Amino acid sequence: MKTAKLPRAALGPLTSALLVSLLLSGGPALASDTAAGAASGTAAEAKPGKPKKPQKSKPPKTIVSLTFDDGDATHVLAARMLGKRGMRGTFYVNSGNLGEDDRLTRRQLAAIAKSGHEIGGHTLDHARLTELPPDELRAQICDDRKALMRMGHRATTFAYPYGAVNAEATRTARLCGYAAARTTWGLRQWTCRNCPATETVPPLDRWAIRAPSSFVEDTEVRQMKQLVLNAEKAGGGLLPLIFHRVCDGCGLYSTPPDRLGEFLDWLAARKNRGTVVRTMAEAVGGGR
Ligand SMILES: [Zn+2]
Numbered sequence: 001m002k003t004a005k006l007p008r009a010a011l012g013p014l015t016s017a018l019l020v021s022l023l024l025s026g027g028p029a030l031a032s033d034t035a036a037g038a039a040s041g042t043a044a045e046a047k048p049g050k051p052k053k054p055q056k057s058k059p060p061k062t063i064v065s066l067t068f069d070d071g072d073a074t075h076v077l078a079a080r081m082l083g084k085r086g087m088r089g090t091f092y093v094n095s096g097n098l099g100e101d102d103r104l105t106r107r108q109l110a111a112i113a114k115s116g117h118e119i120g121g122h123t124l125d126h127a128r129l130t131e132l133p134p135d136e137l138r139a140q141i142c143d144d145r146k147a148l149m150r151m152g153h154r155a156t157t158f159a160y161p162y163g164a165v166n167a168e169a170t171r172t173a174r175l176c177g178y179a180a181a182r183t184t185w186g187l188r189q190w191t192c193r194n195c196p197a198t199e200t201v202p203p204l205d206r207w208a209i210r211a212p213s214s215f216v217e218d219t220e221v222r223q224m225k226q227l228v229l230n231a232e233k234a235g236g237g238l239l240p241l242i243f244h245r246v247c248d249g250c251g252l253y254s255t256p257p258d259r260l261g262e263f264l265d266w267l268a269a270r271k272n273r274g275t276v277v278r279t280m281a282e283a284v285g286g287g288r
Contacts, residue, residue, distance in 0.1 A: 061236030096124035186210025198237025
């Protein structure tokens, strides 16, 4: 009996009886406010309809963001695969290319957003920002964001096409109202063994969030897992992962659905190690 742990000596028999009846009835704040209640898990907490006292949960150690670039039509499948596992991803789209061959339609994008995924900006038509004069730079980033917002998307975060970024591009992304922007480089992987395993939380530079470079068609599940394991081993942090097309043998920047599924199943099971999946907006916050 849980009440056996109560310091009975300090309570009169009447008080003690009252306490027991309160505990059994799910009575006043007593149960969860006393040390005894907190220590024993209390009968009151188990009662349905009783608001639980907010538990201070430990913040997750490793945050994995699954990002999908370029608004490819196969992202309908990718979003569904994530959703099936209770995960939400971030889809960086080029608003100017929506509806073209092999690209998402506006309708499909709206459906992806409706399932809880984040929609972020990736310029109007995938421009290499470091090669543009200021007015074109602004159009590529601001007009893209405005277009996404007109479609009802919040567009909180941004991704630089090709990971190409300079001071002017970051200044413009900020000016256009984004909260943060992701690159495609800077974290540890097979091509950069000395890079850190994770981005810091909050990011060291929210206008140049680091990531391992994009997965390509011969990136094995083993290598995807290794990035997560490295992140966990380093003590956690933010690990944005970059996918493009999700289909079989459909180009250099593609991942077969089977491979993605296998990785996602494995990733879902890392939850008990403090590893969780969050959208980029959730991971970095902010935006207007
Ligand atoms: Zn891209």
